[in-house]
Amino acid sequence: MRIIPYGRQCVDASDIREVIKVLKSDWLTQGPKVKEFESELCQYTGSKYAVSVSSGTAALHMSCLAAGIKPGDEVITSPMTFVASANCILYCGGKPIFADIQKDTVNIDPEEIKKKINPNTKALIPVHFAGHPCDLEEIKGIAEKHNLLVIEDASHALGAEYKNLKIGSCKYSDMTVFSFHPVKSITTGEGGAVLTNREDLYEKLLLFRNHGITKDKKNMDHYEGPWYYEMQELGFNYRMTDFQCALGISQLKKLEKFLNRRREIVNIYNKKLAEIDKIILPVEKPYVKSSWHIYYIRLKDSRRRKIIFVKLRKNNVGVQVHYIPIHLQPYYKKNFGYKVGDYPKAEEYYKSTITLPLFPKMIDSEIRCVVNIIKKVGLEHSTSEDVYGY
Ligand SMILES: Cc1ncc(COP(=O)(O)O)c(C=O)c1O
Known part of the structure; x- marks a missing residue:
């Protein structure tokens, strides 16, 4: 039996046709x-500006640069996310500060954010974990009170909604970052984007994406002729190619279909797994619509996580763990002195969680198979060997 992965892309013939058209055209990059x-991303989310880039990580880095993060600045984010959410702060010389999570949504807890703010704090990076939006209204309130920028890490959350607005509308933030890695809501292979409603940030993002170079006369120190360009910032080559953008446009057309199928699978999991009293299922708050990037379960007895994880993998269920808390990564422990016990809720979540397969192309028999194997590998009846065997 082939392994059922925890996530995978859904690329069809129409996507491939669109990419081929661009490959045969005059513009492989920096084209139309x-x-x-x-503009499709703006239309979908309701934001004014979008800047496509080569990855979600590049999008986070550029957002921190545009936010003016520099050595000595502190930026608060969640310990329960992929390392890129915090590394982007380090790229700018800033210091990542973590605020512990809410037990139910696994998102950063606004009350914990308040405890970490000091005069060096410059920005907040809330992460919409698993596609479930953070409490943005509360976070924006805190940011306004302390004059902080908000950068939403919405790598998991294209298509999610918060209080009837699409994530990416930037109503409650200065910038929103998306990732288009193959396991995300839509894919461009590698890719990402920053969305904003602020023209000043948009102009900066365009500069940082392209080596800090402007060809726009109105922004230049002086102008020498039609060949002239100026490098005004230390930027990067974070551009996305035209064939990736063509794939993105084609994928966006199918986004609602992808989201609906994800939700259908989640409903089946919720129904079938509710029968097992040894696990806790993910929540969806009434004021959000999750994009269901991942479906995670939590074991009430976290001592059994390892044996169950290994058994699921042995049965070809491609389970994962999202994530190892960032503050427990050796780099962060070594350089910032973080240690076990610093963020107890994130650590407790980490110990008990398993991510199950969830992707739009997943067929009903695969869902049934995952549910049956979960039951078979011992979630219903624990033995002392299960608990202590590892
Ligand atoms: C929360 C989060 N932020 C940022 C990233 C980085 O995105 P990318 O892989 O497109 O660089 C990821 C990627 O998995 C992510 O999960």
Whole structure:
């Protein structure tokens, strides 16, 4: 039996046709598809500006640069996320400060954010964990009170909604970051984007994406002729290609279909797994619509996580763990002195969690198979060997 992965892309013949069209055209990069993809992203989310880039990580880095993060600045994010959410602060010389999570949503806890703010704090990076939006209204309130920027890490959350607005509308933030890695809501292979409603940030993002170079006369120190360009910032080559943007445009057309199928699978999991009293299922608050990037279960007895994880993998269920708390990564422990016990809720979540397969192309028999194997590998009846065997 082939392994059922925890996530995978859904690329069909129409996507491939669109990519091939661009490959046969004059523009492989810096052509018309880039702007088209960006305006589609704006239309979908309701934001004013979008800047497509080569990855979600690049999008986070550029957002921190545009936010003006520099050595000595502190930025608060969640310990329960992929390392990129915090590394982007380090790239700018800033210091990542973590605020512990809410037990139910696994998102950063606004009350914990308040405890970490000091005069060096410059920005907040809330992460919409698993596609479930953070409490943005509360976070924006805190940011306004302390004059902080908000950068939403919405790598998991394209298509999610908060209080009837699409994530990416930037109503409650200065910038929103998406990732288009293959396991995300839509894919461009590698890719990402930053969305904003602020023209000043948009202009900066365009600079940082392209080596800090401007060709726009109105922004130049002086102008020498039609060949002239100026490098005004230390930027990067974070551009996305036209064929990736063509894939993105084509994928966006199918986003609602993908989201609906994810939700259908989640409903089946919720119904079937509710019968097992040894696990806790993920929540969805009434004021959000999750994009269901991942479906995680929590074991009430976390001592059994390892044996159950190994058994699931042996049975070809491609389970994962999202994530190892960032503050427990050796780099963060070594350089910032973080240690076990610093963020107890994130650590407790980490110990008990398993991510199950969830992707739009998952067929009903695969869902049934995952549920049956979970029951078979011992979630219903624990033995002392299960608990202590490892
Ligand atoms: C929460 C989060 N932020 C940022 C990233 C980085 O995105 P990318 O892989 O597109 O660089 C990821 C990737 O998995 C992520 O999960």
